[in-house]
Structure formats: structure tokens, C-alpha cells
Amino acid sequence: MKTLDNATVALTIIAESPEPVSVAEIGKRLGLPRSSASRLMASLRDGRFVEQDPNTRRYGPGLLAWQLGARYRPVGYDADLLAQCLTSLSQVTGFTSWMAVLDRTNVVLLRQHLGRTPAQFSVRLGQTLPSHATAVGKALLSRLPDNVIEMMFEETLSQGTPQTFGNRAELLEDIRTARERGFALSRQEAFPGVVAVGGAVFGTTANFPIGLSLSFPAQLGEIGNISGLLTSELRRVGCEIGDPFWTGSH
Amino acid sequence: MKTLDNATVALTIIAESPEPVSVAEIGKRLGLPRSSASRLMASLRDGRFVEQDPNTRRYGPGLLAWQLGARYRPVGYDADLLAQCLTSLSQVTGFTSWMAVLDRTNVVLLRQHLGRTPAQFSVRLGQTLPSHATAVGKALLSRLPDNVIEMMFEETLSQGTPQTFGNRAELLEDIRTARERGFALSRQEAFPGVVAVGGAVFGTTANFPIGLSLSFPAQLGEIGNISGLLTSELRRVGCEIGDPFWTGSH
DNA sequence: CCTATATGCTCCACATTATGAAACTTTCTT
DNA sequence: AAGAAAGTTTCATAATGTGGAGCATATAGG
Secondary structure (H helix, E strand, C coil): CHHHHHHHHHHHHHHHCCCCECHHHHHHHHCCCHHHHHHHHHHHHHCCCEEECCCCCCEEECHHHHHHHHCCCCCCCCHHHHHHHHHHHHHHHCCEEEEEEEECCEEEEEEEECCCCCCCCCCCCCCEEEHHHCHHHHHHHCCCCHHHHHHHCCCECCCCCCCCCCEHHHHHHHHHHHHHHCCEEEECCCCCCEEEEEEEECCCCCCCCEEEEEEEECCCCCHHHHHHHHHHHHHHHHHHCCCHHHHCCC | CHHHHHHHHHHHHHHHCCCCECHHHHHHHHCCCHHHHHHHHHHHHHCCCEEECCCCCCEEECHHHHHHHHCCCCCCCCHHHHHHHHHHHHHHHCCEEEEEEEECCEEEEEEEECCCCCCCCCCCCCCEEEHHHCHHHHHHHCCCCHHHHHHHCCCECCCCCCCCCCEHHHHHHHHHHHHHHCCEEEECCCCCCEEEEEEEECCCCCCCCEEEEEEEECCCCCHHHHHHHHHHHHHHHHHHCCCHHHHCCC
16 A cells, blocks of 8 residues: 555654655655655645645644544553553652653653653653663563564664663663563663653553653662652552553562 | 545544444445455554554554644644633633634534533534534634635535524624624534534634634523623734734724 | 746656455354 | 354456656745
């Protein structure tokens, strides 16, 4: 279904761009002539996937995308339960907390609660980050079997900061540790100066795990307290949704 | 672009359905054989427009839709300014307030603030309602020229409640009144027992108007007070975004 | 002010690409 | 356990999207 594949890439470009995108830009990124790109975007516009600014002729997200997205719910999770958990984590610690899901080898940020610390740390909602460099990412991966993770990643991994794991073997080792502890750590692996703890729950009725994390300045040495708070919250939620990981030994 | 047209209809069905949808249902609604429907949905799934529940095999909104939708902003409007206006309207009156935009002859609900009245009145976000039966709808229409409105609607209109206008001429008359007053009314035209006042702002940098409304029980006779509050709020916002309608006579 | 360059859009002959009946598989239903 | 219903795969066929050329409009530079 070539047309839909092109549409997917075009819409991904638009979803990632903070500013409206030109037809020429879409054409370049897709390797399509301007005529084809123009036709594709006009069709997406008519379908209201995207909206075209009549002045600049550039394209941004459209109403249908918004309507569809407004109904997106990670299947099988109680949105309120997780949202309250997120709020509580941020309010108690004062740090920024995230809720995220896996998307292939990346994590996508679903929600964010900003902290109260002087140095605010925040990224855009919907943003995609490499799972192997983030705490939530590794926590989410730790809920998948090792052989699946091995198939997902190349042997060498993309380097974000100097602290990012460079190869799959190291990542797998770190994920095994996270599995034992019940939470994952990111020591400035995604953002310099930022340390994060992340965990995940996997509902019995759900078909994928959901991750939560707290990010804080690297200077602070409170990892113990924070990870304790995180795991206790996750255990509470995990028991409520019947996650075998949290109802069991952990 | 046939494939995209089919995709649009399929995704609209999913966006409107509160529950995940089956391939058979999509096929029926599109007039496609099951094979084509299956292939289409599989492709949309691979593009992450939709997600397939592995158990029921039914489809619901996907991550890409959410990511795109999260970036949707009615071009040229200050989201915070409007959101505050909405909150304030609900808090002062205690009634449910809506923010909506036009989508052909319908209105789409973008935001909603629930009131404090004992009988809560609410609908789902993203829901589509006929513009000719709602207060926001008529307020939005009143910002378009009469000849455009005439082209948009058939001569006879769909009947929601007994109070709904049955033909275009009556609607146009009502819209002209709204244009003069600065606000539109819906007297139980969309929902029995519910009266609503609606208004709209149209920013100079925007390419379409945005509407706000307040809904309250038909028993109450406070239309004067409520419409006064609404118009004063709209004038405030309208002046700030340079809407000629509000900076001028109104 | 006129030329130069870039972007967006429409046309149309052509070949890639989606289509749908049939067969096969899986999942409910009785 | 048999039958029905829903989902997926296959493959010959035909419909559908492709991209070069040409036109229109917009932005930039001399």
C-alpha cells in the first residue's frame, strides 16, 4: 500500500515538526517529485489529516488527526489511575515526571508533569526518544523477553551523550539489572546533567506496558529515596491492574 | 487518491466510535470486500494510524494519530488565552462551556469545561454536531458571508429536536440576528431541555473563526446575564487578537 | 523595473499498484 | 464436533498513482 506508506512518512514529518511544512520539504524527505508530493498533501488535506495555511501554503496537523488522537487510549489501562500516579510523583518529589509507551525502539511521551525545581526540565509531548538511552525506555524494554529485545536492536546503538550505551550487550545487561531491581536508571544517557529513574506496569488486559519516570539534576544523590517512591507507586498501580510483576515477588 | 479516501472514511469511523471497530464493519461502511478492508486496515496499522487489539482483532486510534493530534492548533490562535476564557466562563456561571470549530456544516468540540450545576451536561470531546442546531455552530456561521452559508447547506436541514430549524431560510434569518447581537442562541435545538448561547472570535492571522458557548437548563431565564458575560469575554479576547468584529461596533 | 530562481499545482501517456473473487485459516456459535 | 462467521493471503486483472513537461505565482537580486 505505497500511497499509505508515503502518507505515513509525510504525516510523521509533520508530527515531528514544530512549524508547518512545505510541499518541497515533504518531497525531498520522501524522494518524490514535487508533483507527487503536492498531490499527496492535497489529498491528505481533503481528508483533513492536515491543514494548509492559505498564506504560506504549508501544512500542519488537521482536525481528523486531532479527533482520532483524542480517542487514543493505551488499550486496557485506566487513564485516571495513571494520571493520578503521575501527578502524585511530581508533587511529592518536585521533579518532572513522564508517562510513555514503546514505539519500536523508541519511547513516545504521552504525558508530562512539570516539577517545582528552579531548573525546569521538559520536552514536547509526543516527542520520540531512543528507548535505550532513557530510564522509561529501559524500564519498558525490561518487560519484554531478551530475545525480542535482541531482534529489535542492532549490535551498535546510536550515541546520544558520552554516557549512552554503545552496544546491545551492555544494554541487555542493564535491562537485566532493571528487571531485578524493579526500576531502570538513566545516568545522563539521554540529556547531559539529567538523571532519571523509570518503571513500568503491564496490565493483564493490556497488550503493551506503560512506563513512568522521574527526572532530576545529576548533582542530587537521592536516587535511593526517589526509586523507592517510584516502585511503591508502581506496585500500588500494578496490583490494581493485576500486573504479575508487581503482585509477585517485587 | 482512492486509497487515501478510503483511509479517511475508515479513520473517521474509528474516530467516531467509542469502541474498537472490526474489519467487517469497516468493509460494510466502505462498501469494500473483506479482503480489501483487511488490507487497508493492516496498512493503517503498520503506519500506526490505528492499533489492533491482538485479542479481538478490532481497531482503535494509534500512536501516530495521537502524536499528530497533540500538535493540532487552530492556526493563529493563542491556546492559553482561549483556554483561560473557557475556564472563566464556566467558573463564573457554573455552566458547561465549549470551545469548537467549524468542519464543513458541522462543529467539532475542541475543549469542554464542566459546570457545577447538579445536572451535568457533557458530550465527548472531538464529537461532531450539526452547526445549524447549536449555538456555537450558528455563531461560527455568522462569521461567514451569507452566500457561502447558502452554498454549504441544502434547502432543507436535518431535524434534531422539534425546535431545530427545518430549512435554510430560517437558519439564515437566525444567523443574521446573531450577527447583529454578537451572539447566537440555541433553544433546545440540539438537545431537549438545553439552551445555549454561543459566540465566536476570528483572529486577523487566523484562517477560520473559533467559537465558545455556554449551555444551561431551559428552565432558567438568565439568558440576558449569560449572553452579556459571554460577549464581554469575547470582546476582551477579540480585541487582544485584533478581531475587527469586536474591536469595531460590538 | 525586469530578470532569475524557487515553489506549488495541473495534465496526460504509461506502468506500477491496488483490487476482489476464491481459497485458506482462525475464531466463535450451536 | 460440526457449522458459521470473521480475518487474512493469493494472484490475474484493471484501475490508479506516477513523474516529466508546462504553467502560474512568489520571492530575490541587480
